[in-house]
Amino acid sequence: DQQVKQNSPSLSVQEGRISILNCDYTNSMFDYFLWYKKYPAEGPTFLISISSIKDKNEDGRFTVFLNKSAKHLSLHIVPSQPGDSAVYFCAGFTGNQFYFGTGTSLTVIP
Amino acid sequence: DTGVSQDPRHKITKRGQNVTFRCDPISEHNRLYWYRQTLGQGPEFLTYFQNEAQLEKSRLLSDRFSAERPKGSFSTLEIQRTEQGDSAMYLCASSFQGSNSPLHFGNGTRLTVT
Numbered sequence: 753d754q755q756v757k758q759n760s761p762s763l764s765v766q767e768g769r770i771s772i773l774n775c776d777y778t779n780s781m782f783d784y785f786l787w788y789k790k791y792p793a794e795g796p797t798f799l800i801s802i803s804s805i806k807d808k809n810e811d812g813r814f815t816v817f818l819n820k821s822a823k824h825l826s827l828h829i830v831p832s833q834p835g836d837s838a839v840y841f842c843a844g845f846t847g848n849q850f851y852f853g854t855g856t857s858l859t860v861i862p
Numbered sequence: 863d864t865g866v867s868q869d870p871r872h873k874i875t876k877r878g879q880n881v882t883f884r885c886d887p888i889s890e891h892n893r894l895y896w897y898r899q900t901l902g903q904g905p906e907f908l909t910y911f912q913n914e915a916q917l918e919k920s921r922l923l924s925d926r927f928s929a930e931r932p933k934g935s936f937s938t939l940e941i942q943r944t945e946q947g948d949s950a951m952y953l954c955a956s957s958f959q960g961s962n963s964p965l966h967f968g969n970g971t972r973l974t975v976t
Binding site for chain 1: 866868893895902903904905906907910917918953955962964965966967968969970
């Protein structure tokens with residue numbers, strides 16, 4: 753049962769433009785949501801999170817938006833940089849467990 | 863370096879052998895998680911500890927898998943009688959107890975069963 757879904761396996765964006773990564777979830781009990789970035793041969797690195805009671809959280813170039821009625825969240829990266837090229841995972845947390853999506857591979861083209 | 867540390871980074875073993883992985887979490891964190899990740903998938907929950915108590919195990923965790931955290935610090939994950947389907951990246955992560963506390967992952971142990 754995939755409770756968190758990332759339907760786009762890959763995304764390519766020009767350097768300087770906005771990257772938008774999307775995530776859908778089915779479990780309305782999630783307390784908060786997280787985004788992780790993963791480079792090859794490394795573990796996922798925490799990027800940004802958002803509580804289920806908020807609809808937006810911003811940290812530098814990264815902004816996460818939460819639409820609870822649509823059970824949808826998105827990560828905006830502005831401006832995109834080549835170093836942002838990585839696999840991005842969204843996750844939801846409830847009941848002491850984190851549930852991860854399958855990831856979106858972002859390529860930022862210089 | 864005070865991050866999560868995993869050892870070994872890579873392990874190649876023959877089918878039927880036993881393997882053991884170690885994880886040293888961030889010292890202030892009382893929660894420790896084990897995940898498995900295969901190509902094209904996100905991390906898949908295996909089990910988690912709060913201090914030394916193993917509080918939850920995935921139903922996907924067969925009886926060939928066992929995890930311990932004897933003193934509430936480091937943890938070990940053992941796989942007995944390995945099968946080719948066990949080939950994956952095994953990730954350890956730690957966090958504080960409480961809401962809005964993110965997981966911090968190690969760099970994983972890549973297991974290859976031949």
